[in-house]
Structures are given as structure tokens and as C-alpha cells.
Amino acid sequence: MTKIQRIFKPHNKSQYKRYTRSTGGNALFFIFLFLAGAFSVVPLIYCISTSFKPIDELLLFPPEFFVKRPTIENYLALPTLLNNLGVPLARYFFNSVFVAVASTALHIIAAAMAAYVFSKGKIHGGTVLFLIVQFALLYNGYTLAIPQYFIFSKIGIIDTYLVYILPAIPSSMGCFLMKQYMDSGVPDALIEAACIDGASIFRTFWTIVMPIVKPAWMTLLLFSFKDMWSIIPSGTIFSEQLKTLPQVLSTLSAGGIARSGSAMVATVLLMIPPIIVFVISQKNVIETMGSSGIKE
Numbered sequence: 001m002t003k004i005q006r007i008f009k010p011h012n013k014s015q016y017k018r019y020t021r022s023t024g025g026n027a028l029f030f031i032f033l034f035l036a037g038a039f040s041v042v043p044l045i046y047c048i049s050t051s052f053k054p055i056d057e058l059l060l061f062p063p064e065f066f067v068k069r070p071t072i073e074n075y076l077a078l079p080t081l082l083n084n085l086g087v088p089l090a091r092y093f094f095n096s097v098f099v100a101v102a103s104t105a106l107h108i109i110a111a112a113m114a115a116y117v118f119s120k121g122k123i124h125g126g127t128v129l130f131l132i133v134q135f136a137l138l139y140n141g142y143t144l145a146i147p148q149y150f151i152f153s154k155i156g157i158i159d160t161y162l163v164y165i166l167p168a169i170p171s172s173m174g175c176f177l178m179k180q181y182m183d184s185g186v187p188d189a190l191i192e193a194a195c196i197d198g199a200s201i202f203r204t205f206w207t208i209v210m211p212i213v214k215p216a217w218m219t220l221l222l223f224s225f226k227d228m229w230s231i232i233p234s235g236t237i238f239s240e241q242l243k244t245l246p247q248v249l250s251t252l253s254a255g256g257i258a259r260s261g262s263a264m265v266a267t268v269l270l271m272i273p274p275i276i277v278f279v280i281s282q283k284n285v286i287e288t289m290g291s292s293g294i295k296e
Contacts, residue, residue: 044271051075051264058260074261081262087240096245099161100228100273103168107224108217111174116205118175119182120191130179136172145234152236163236164244168228174220181216182209218281226274246270 050058052070079089117123118130148167152158157166186209194204210217232247249266 047264047267047271051261051268053261055261074265078262078265087243091241092243092245092248095242096229099164099231099244100225102161103165103228104221104224106165106169107171107174108220110169111171111178111220112210112213112217113205114175115178115182116209118179120186120188120209133172133175137176149235158236159239159242161242163233164228164231168224171224174224177220178213178216181213185216186212215283222274222277222281225277229273230270 046065049065049067051074052072053064053067054069054071054073057064057067057069114133118126118133123129144167152163157163190208191204194208199207230246231244232250237243237247249263249270
């Protein structure tokens with residue numbers, strides 16, 4: 001037995017401490033997670049159930065949670081309601097996909113570059129600048145709506161795609177998340193080795209840093225895509241050709257109870273793309289949330 005083993009060897013087995021939960025604690029923890037998960041899924045189940053309800057069940061009060069006589073009439077009626085619009089449905093779908101994909105891609109690139117500078121760059125005043133980024137997390141969209149409108153009006157981008165895309169690029173949440181992950185997941189020695197080998201800053205960023213922080217930008221992909229897919233601009237888009245699918249489908253709910261079935265169909269259809277993105281990025285989201293706060 002070595003000297004180190006003798007030093008750290010306990011004198012008796014009673015010195016070992018158990019840090020695992022008991023069987024009862026595990027059961028309570030499982031029950032809590034099950035109830036929390038079930039509570040989160042309830043709105044989704046209600047939307048799907050209501051989308052299959054006939055008109056007589058939609059008019060019931062109090063409303064029933066589950067459908068008794070499912071029908072697909074609401075799904076068949078949705079194209080008819082949307083065909084009355086002056087713009088084809090495909091145009092709204094294209095606007096939503098283009099805005100969500102372009103905004104998400106540009107946001108990830110901008111957030112990763114800014115986070116790389118804050119995390120690995122040696123700049124004067126970097127700590128103060130990152131504090132400003134953190135303070136920017138306190139402001140929400142309602143606070144920035146009026147200043148953004150004046151800025152958009154001055155630079156002449158009202159009623160263009162830039163109204164959707166430009167505000168999404170410099171999001172402080174993405175920069176903060178990426179920076180925290182880079183602090184713990186990208187060793188400084190790896191960056192120094194790349195510099196010694198003659199790699200430029202951009203090559204180091206694209207070929208070394210970005211693959212390592214894939215869980216972080218996949219998490220950012222989920223959050224950003226979800227927000228941009230459901231975006232409804234207020235007072236900045238007036239052309240029918242530039243409106244997105246959520247903005248048009250939201251008008252169905254204004255038709256009263258008779259159209260609530262079709263409105264639920266629209267809600268279910270709008271939930272499908274974010275769910276697909278979540279399924280793809282779920283593993284990376286869990287990894288990011290578990291390691292972004294760990295320091296070397």
C-alpha cells in the first residue's frame with residue numbers, strides 16, 4: 001500500500017458516507033417529475049383533442065376536455081377559410097420558413113463570434129462590455145418596441161423582411177449562453193496550440209471552436225427557431241405579401257366559437273416544426289444546460 005493510499009484510507013467503514021437518495025426519495029422525485037411532465041403536456045393534448053371536435057361539442061359549456069365523436073371537418077375547413085385570402089397559403093408558409101431559418105442562422109453566427117471574443121479574446125474593457133450584455137437581458141420586446149420602430153423608420157426598412165431579421169441577430173441571450181459554454185468547454189491550451197500551428201482566427205473559430213460548442217449552438221437553434229417561427233410583428237408589416245403564417249392563422253380565432261376548431265387546427269400545425277427541432281436538438285440542450293455553468 002502506497003503512502004497516499006494510507007493517508008486517504010478510512011479507519012473504519014463507518015467513515016463512508018452515503019450521498020444517494022433513499023428508495024422513498026427516489027419515488028417522490030419520480031412522482032414529481034411525472035406530474036410536472038404531465039402538466040406540461042396537458043395544453044398540447046387539449047389542442048389536439050379540440051381540433052377533432054365537431055361543432056356541437058365546441059359549443060358545450062363547460063367545455064369537455066376530450067373529444068367524444070372525433071371528426072376531421074376542422075382540418076378540411078381550414079384550407080377553405082385560408083383560400084378566401086388574397087395571398088396564397090404557400091406565400092405565408094414561405095415567409096415563415098425564410099424568416100425563421102435566416103434569422104436563426106445569422107443569430108447563431110453573430111452570437112458565437114461575439115462569445116468567442118468575450119471568452120477567448122484579450123480585449124480592454126471586455127468585462128464591462130459583457131456586463132452590458134447581461135444587463136440587456138432585462139429588457140423585453142415590449143420595452144424595445146417603440147425605439148425599434150423609430151430606428152426602422154429612420155433607416156427605411158418598414159414593411160420589409162429586415163424588420164423580422166435584424167432585431168433577432170444581436171440577441172444578448174445567445175451571446176451569454178455561448179460565452180458561458182465556451183468558458184468551460186473550450187480549453188485555452190487548444191486555442192494556443194492552433195495559433196502555434198499557424199491557424200488564423202477565423203480558421204480556429206470555424207474548424208475547432210464551433211464543432212466543440214455544437215451543443216450550445218444547437219440549444220440556441222431551438223430557442224431562436226421557436227421564437228422566430230411564432231413571431232407576429234406589430235405595426236411594422238403592412239403588406240399582405242410579407243406576413244407570416246402565425247400572423248394569418250391568428251385571425252381565425254377572431255371568428256368566435258364556431259371557428260375555434262379550425263383555430264386549434266392551426267395551432268397544432270404551428271407546433272409541429274418547433275417540436276421537430278426540439279426532437280433533433282434535445283440531447284444537445286440537456287448537455288448544454290448541464291455543463292454551461294461549470295468552470296475549469
